[in-house]
Amino acid sequence: MSYDYDKVEVPTDGEQITLEDGTDDTLEVPDNPIIPIIYGDGIGQDVAPAAQQVLEAAAQATGHDINWMRLYAGEAAREKYDENLPDDTVEALKEFRCSIKGPLTTPVGSGFRSLNVALRKKLDLYANVRPTYHLDGVPSPVSEPGQMDMVTFRENTEDVYAGIEWEAGTDEVEQVKAFVEDEMGYDNTIHDGPVGIGVKPITEFGTKRVVRKAIDYALENDRDSVTLVHKGNIMKFTEAAFRDWGYEVAEEEYGDEVITEDTLWEENDGDAPEDAVVVNDRIADNMLQQLLTRTDQYDVIATMNLNGDYLSDAAGAQIGGLGIAPGANYGDGRFLAEPVHGSAPKYAGQDKVNPTAMILSGRILLERLGWDDAATLVRDAVEQTISAGKVTYDLERQIEGGEKLATSEFADEIVANVEQLS
Template sequence: MSYDRVEVPDEGERIEAAGSDEFDVPDEPIIPFIHGDGIGQDVAPAAQRVLGAAAEATGREIHWMRLYAGEAARERYNENLPADTLEALREFNVGIKGPLTTPVGAGFRSLNVALRKRLDLYTNVRPTFHIDGVPSPVSDPGAMDMVNFRENTEDVYAGIEWEAGTDEVEQVREFVEEEMEFDESIHEGAVGIGVKPITEFGTKRLVRKAIDYALAHDRDSVTLVHKGNIMKFTEGAFRDWGYEVAAEEYGDEVITEDTLWEDEDGDAPEDTLVVNDRIADNMLQQILTRTDNYDVLAMPNLNGDYLSDSAGAQIGGLGIAPGANIGDGRMVAEPVHGSAPKHAGKDKANPTALILSGRILFQEIGWDDAAQKVYDAVEATISSKQVTYDIHRQIEGGEKLATSEFADVIVDNIS
């Protein structure tokens, strides 16, 4: 396919989707990369060097294909999310991106959300684990080894709102008050009202991804996180539909927590995955007080946002927290952090989150050896106290490195 303002590399081949969860990957793939806004200009080139070095160390070569979104796209196309970018990600199936900032009045709630929804990347995957040498506010950050599966297209991402003072909100108020129980009513005066959809289809495909991941990676449990005690027909339905997937599609491979205690006295049979659920506010406490009890979490969108950020705080913050958006036969890796414009162009931002997001990309395409080299080199660098400013200010006796210098050291540590 030809593109208006995107240069396709002369060398390299396309990664082909080989089903909903597998890819056919050449040794010299073309991988699209959106540098992103703000610190994206600093961390993206650093990540490219590290990921490229890990590929070369395993006998492969990446041919990067630069795509544009956000500020760079406005300069090049006079729009935030050009068709070239979306079509290239559809054609080449995998990609990686830095953080994007949505300009005020740009027509999108969020450029990141728009990209995920346009490509139907319905699963936001955020692994959370501690790297030796990273300061943490908790006493035992190594207890955290959790993978969050957050639904990426529904809930508040598909929410509809009516603004206070409009005729529309008054119509909705009238309808809602007719449905309220116990003679309740909405307080007088201005009111904004919103609704959020959670569907059986969206829930089941998300939970299916989480269970498949847990089984493939020998995890012990999948926890459905919801607020179903209050919102029974949305959050509660998420819980019920999640259990239906487990019961109807996985047979003896999974067991519910109730069955675990009633029939097995708390000891799960070997090679059996436990599926349980927790109320969202309680889960925020549980990941702090009983961290090592949890493996994989599956959540509606908003719960997933809260829980994954909270989990990230326990292992040192979002500067090292990776993520990826995954659909059926398509994925785009991206870090959890934002664009931090005040640090842009200063060669000081921490590229670890984007580098480790690239590690997820490697894992998804079956390059586990290259993924391990990335992790080992990042950990070796940080544990030696050669770090960027954000970590350096929290430790004693470290060496403060620029973004580019930090990437150089990681590359040197790849073997």
């Protein structure tokens, strides 16, 4: 341990996750790692302890032990440090490498556009990864939710989420408008009157590393395809560039391990070689339609920040909503799991809400640690609990004959199933 923490208690029984010598992303994980956890705001105080309980049970059932290290961000950090994102938290997330957090709310005037985005940037967690799959027993608005089994790799650091924008009525926005119209030759492109202007950066560097992460994932997990999703027919120098740079990664770095869709049809009559990943691309609006009409044809999605937000939420709706949907952020040698849903402050502390998304985000954490048996155990135990109709209020009202459980009771049922299945 190198950083001198002020208000963080580092567990004395656990060991630190390190990098394998000579690598920037291969973890050396002890059987008793120290794992930072941020409960987060609002319902974080309910769902985070539930996730801890389930993850501990699955780890112990498979011969491991998690040593939790509590960190603070958002409201809890303001109470303890008088700031939203203290150095203690950022440095601990960097040093201990793999962590999990609940939802965070960014207060007005906090100095951050988003605490979640700030964490991703400070840790260079450039790939937001959202697996979307259906659990038996979860109500869904579509007739065949089991067809959805897709993983979205969403670039985390660029696009409009980079936050480069100027407010209407400011001197700065008028300078940008004048530059665009007078110096760049786009006269009469922007309407007169108040205007807000934003810049959308898409870089070769940012594109290639997230596409590389997506292809690596597909190869390691026996997925059939990686789809580059973009609006390149309109945004030719940003989103079309993402598509082109993505294909460059596939063609120049992976050899026979991948095949593009064009080559697949031109040379193989549509038959993919065994063990090869097909890399293709789709226009974003068409992809939103195909999530519904050709759900089972897509495995791994690689896309930009805003597209990824839309697509993953739309996919999540097909498998039961954001209360079920897990997520995680990957960087080189660092990882932060987090559920997709928000902090829902009006339900905070009521022991009421559904912790499934946080628990399944923890499942991704277990996978990142290399504890696949524990990760499988979590999914199976959650599914068995829901299939039995023992659910929180949000699902109980949709399930005939369901039994309504508190957040903590639901976690207890999952733990009992972990023990029964192990």
